[in-house]
Amino acid sequence: MQTAGYRLSSLILSLLLLALPVEAGELVVSADFPGGSAEVLKVDQRTRSITVCPAGDPQFGWPCWWYFKVSGVKPGETLTVSVDASTLKQANGSKLSANWALPERAAFSLDGKTWKQTGPGTREKDHSRWIQQVDAEQAWFAWGPAFVPADAQALVDRLSRKHEDVTAFELCKTRAGRSVPALVVSQAGKNSDDRMVIWIQARQHAWESGGSWVGRGCIEWAVSDDPLAVALREKVDIYYVPIMDIDNVATGNGGKNQVPHDHNRDWSEMPRWNAVQAAMKALRQFDRQNRLVMFVDLHNPGASSKQPFFYIAPPELNTPRRKAQQDAFIAVCREEMQEPLKLDRSTPSTGPKYDKRWKEISSNWVRSATREHVVGITLETCWNTPHSQPQGYLTVGQQLGRGIARYLKQDPRPSPALD
Ligand SMILES: [Zn+2]
Structure with missing residues (x-):
């Protein structure tokens, strides 16, 4: 049996732990799951920003789809997600318009199942950038709501x-x-x-x-x-x-x-x-x-x-x-x-x-x-x-x-x- 004193001290310890700020972890981007597609171009741990491009092989169709997971998020922090669609190609080698890959609002999910949209992104030529607060330790971002x-x-x-x-x-x-x-x-x-x-x-x-x-x-x-x-x-x-x-x-x-x-x-x-x-x-x-x-x-x-x-x-x-x-x-x-x-x-x-x-x-x-x-x-x-x-x-x-x-x-x- 635990003593009341022991219980009290463990309660205090728990409260102390809760009060400590959670350190922002290392952001890790992955797309090695069914439906995933992203080539990571840059992850800036300091500014908490991620840049990817779609990773589809043009032989298997227009590479406009992208879908990846970010872990190491400090709940409540704001991430900047950028997609570079400047190098997309069709199977015959000709350029694929970036418009296909850059929605005004990206899809995002905190559990990989329930999908919402980010706010409108900022488009610069063939790149778009979305800023999103993430209230979880991980999040998924995609061209649109995934259905795999x-x-x-x-x-x-x-x-x-x-x-x-x-x-x-x-x-x-x-x-x-x-x-x-x-x-x-x-x-x-x-x-x-x-x-x-x-x-x-x-x-x-x-x-x-x-x-x-x-x-x-x-x-x-x-x-x-x-x-x-x-x-x-x-x-x-x-x-x-x-x-x-x-x-x-x-x-x-x-x-x-x-x-x-x-x-x-x-x-x-x-x-x-x-x-x-x-x-x-x-x-x-x-x-x-x-x-x-x-x-x-x-x-x-x-x-x-x-x-x-x-x-x-x-x-x-x-x-x-x-x-x-x-x-x-x-x-x-x-x-x-x-x-x-x-x-x-x-x-x-x-x-x-x-x-x-x-x-x-x-x-x-x-x-x-x-x-x-x-x-x-x-x-x-x-x-x-x-x-x-x-x-x-x-x-x-x-x-x-x-x-x-x-x-x-x-x-x-x-x-x-x-x-
Ligand atoms: Zn179609």
Whole structure:
């Protein structure tokens, strides 16, 4: 038994220790974890400032993504984080605009899970600098809120545990042998050969982390108690692939325009990437069964976009019927997507002038390979605004879900089988 005197003296000792100022430790920057990407250019221990550049290999896509951890922080101190994007190159050796790598506000996290934004940074040519008080001994900084393969796995596992209608599955293994997690929301046994199918996917371009958050918002809404979601689940199966290009997300590479071509230029007769191959196979089958009604591909656009927008069918792939369905869908989305990010009225398309592999873009493939009533569409959610963080992205996803549900109140298939 301890004596009262002993307890008192240890209490005093503890109080004394608490009162002593914690020395600022040596700042250590690391990026050797899944999704990490940073080459450390300088750490100034005196001014508590860190300078990095993105470390992605251009062979594996635009090196605009960066994500690193800082430890040795004295809680409450202010760090200066700088990103030098002056030397970014594309795979062909030409310069990559620094705009892709320099958000006005960086993403930061004190636990590696909950992401916030810094205040606006200071941009000087191809460098940006953000100043952030850190109330923890470590912090993570990134181009945008991270969403790595473990987050995809955790999402599909959590939802399948929580909701009886959700089943997690593996879409495929990647070329590097990694698992591609996916899920399906389906009320098993209910008219299973006539139920409509929606396919939602994100991260054909690995760096565009916002897409996974938008998709998560959509699918979490779809399994919610919102009467619109309940009605949607009654008649529709919803597939979601949170990360298509798992390998480049895992290795912190950008993915976009990787060699020989990226996932969203791979929707051909001979797809190179396993996730694309598996998705095409599933979509073809659902379309053959006359079940597929919608395909949504989630992306982040260029730095100057301040509103979400849809890439719609180019005239080359449009028919009056296809256009009418697409217009009806966009009209309800326009009503839903008001706050905090308002859907842009502009609806560009990815036709022959956009890219020489335009036919191998996923939405275009869907538009040319599936029935006329199928809406294949790309949603680009802006990443460079104060709302381009988890809550804003999740909200856009919920609104997308409500748009889909309202659009599908009427079955768009011309002659659905009788109930
Ligand atoms: Zn993209």
